[in-house]
Amino acid sequence: MMDNHNEKPALLLVDDNEDILEFLTDDLGEKYDTFTAKNGTEALTMLANEVVHLIISDVMMPEIDGFELCEKIKSDFELSHIPIILLTAKNTLQSKIQGLHHGADAYIEKPFSPEHLAAQVASLLSNRNKLKEYFANSPLAHIKTMAHTKTDEEFLEKLNHCIIENIANDQLDVEHLAQAMNMSRPTLYRKVKSISDLSPNEMINISRLKKAVELMNTNVIPLGEIAEKVGYHSLTQFGRNFQKQFKITPSEYQQQLK
Structure with a gap:
């Protein structure tokens, strides 16, 4: 990624x-x-x-x-x-x-x-x-692990909040995010890129996957429903992205939880 x-x-x-x-x-x-x-x-x-x-x-x-x-x-x-x-x-x-x-x-x-x-x-x-x-590759690592200053921490918490608020929206992109963060698109891109090495769209995708991990940990929601809740049209696309990011399939991850 x-x-x-x-x-x-x-x-x-x-x-x-x-x-x-x-x-x-x-x-x-x-x-x-x-x-x-x-x-x-x-x-x-x-x-x-x-x-x-x-x-x-x-x-x-x-x-x-x-x-x-x-x-x-x-x-x-x-x-x-x-x-x-x-x-x-x-x-x-x-x-x-x-x-x-x-x-x-x-x-x-x-x-x-x-x-x-x-x-x-x-x-x-x-x-x-x-x-x-560590943040990008670990399913449970919180976004705040990348913060080095109080200001960073506040920025990342706000960013995370804006993504989670709109997570079911499969149209969520850098444009929506910049608006929600009250920042210009280039400024948001620069800040997210330099703090995390990710583009805002990659950050949205990873946040979707991490939210899915959180829901998997409750152990009661079927995978198809989880994929939908975090903004994926299909279970296949969700599974592909999950494996690409965390080097493990969603069902293998669930097995590990058991």
């Missing part, structure tokens, strides 16, 4: 020093797609238009500094899921604490070792991916 495993994760590099931006782009450009911004304002414009998986930002910048940028991102409903690494020349415990207080996921001192930075990027992305895969 994950359709972007061939794509490189995208990094946004933010620094007012051209040389550092160039160095970071060279160093990380092989493994990742990179976008650059010279200050916090440029970074926020970039984030409004691109799917970004991780941000590396300098702390000392004109206009919006790294701390303020971090705070704006972590409190923004649409961006809060993106991990942030702050780079700083301030080698003090106080500024580290300040960085983490503003929501930074990691803090690296300048001059930094490129290997250390690359390892930190890989580790943050890998942890996120494990959670995304």
